[in-house]
Amino acid sequence: MDRSRNAAHQPGQLATILTVPTQTATQIATLGGQDIPYTLTRSRRRSIGLQISQHGLRISAPLHTPLAHIDNVLQQKAGWITKKLAQWQNKKSLTLDWSLETAYPLLGEPWQLALNPSGELAMTQSSRQESPQLPAIELTPRHIETFVMSWYQQQAIACFKQRIELYAPELALPTPPFRLSQAKTRWGSCNSRGLITLNWRLIQLPLHLVDYVVAHELAHLIEMNHSKAFWEVVGRGCPGYLIARKELKEYG
Missing domain, CATH: 3.30.2010.10 (Metalloproteases ("zincins"), catalytic domain)
Structure with a gap:
């Protein structure tokens, strides 16, 4: 019992057990005949999330989700993903370049x-x-x-x-x-x-x-x-x- 009580009061060890680093990598999925690059971020979340912005497609997934499962989700959402990416590509960008030549x-x-x-x-x-x-x-x-x-x-x-x-x-x-x-x-x-x-x-x-x-x-x-x-x-x-x-x- 004393050993258990002492172990429970080791904050450094507890933090090591509970803290899992976020993992980020770049992947490519083939959707509708197009090779779509995306950023995959793995963390302690419980479900897969998709986000599309001017930065492209971003996927958030639980740590141990197989790539095959993620690709299956992307295939199911292929139409929506390619449509949204095209919309972003066609948007007029307001991003500014800080230079003397910029309009x-x-x-x-x-x-x-x-x-x-x-x-x-x-x-x-x-x-x-x-x-x-x-x-x-x-x-x-x-x-x-x-x-x-x-x-x-x-x-x-x-x-x-x-x-x-x-x-x-x-x-x-x-x-x-x-x-x-x-x-x-x-x-x-x-x-x-x-x-x-x-x-x-x-x-x-x-x-x-x-x-x-x-x-x-x-x-x-x-x-x-x-x-x-x-x-x-x-x-x-x-x-x-x-x-x-x-x-x-x-x-x-």
Whole structure:
């Protein structure tokens, strides 16, 4: 009994028994005649999970699940997997490359880094014929990211504030507070306290898509659901919401 009691109080040994490292590997499955690479992560989970994003297909599985069983699951879901992967491949990417040559979209129009007359870093519309003057000093990707993100946030706050103030009266609403978000899967949201959250990436999209998301979230202040009544409210604020909604899905 004493030996058992002593063994039970060995925290290091207990941790060794209970902790199992996560295992990740790259595999390939043939689905519908296509070789589809996927990332397989094994852990202590109890079931197989599938996720498709801009990063491709990811599978989460219990530690000792045979590859044959995983492949069987993938074959059963082959149609859904290939369809979703194709949708992601066709989406317009908003991923940014932090370099002097990159065109940074603002409300659907390309902008680039340049120097203003005082010699300071600035943004200019890249549709102009002349090449933007670039700084003589070398800028790191981190410097460029910091400057561009600050510019995006300033533009987003000013634009979103203006659009909310424009559309709120259309729905007989007082102007609600809002904040920016960095969500990976949502363009916007609205909570029960009346706070609207808008993804900063919206500022990259054409203005009519910004207006649709603003009208969508304002409508939630009246209908906190996606019922027929909700979409009627959206239509009052944004009559062309069906087209905008479909177009928004083209962006990843």
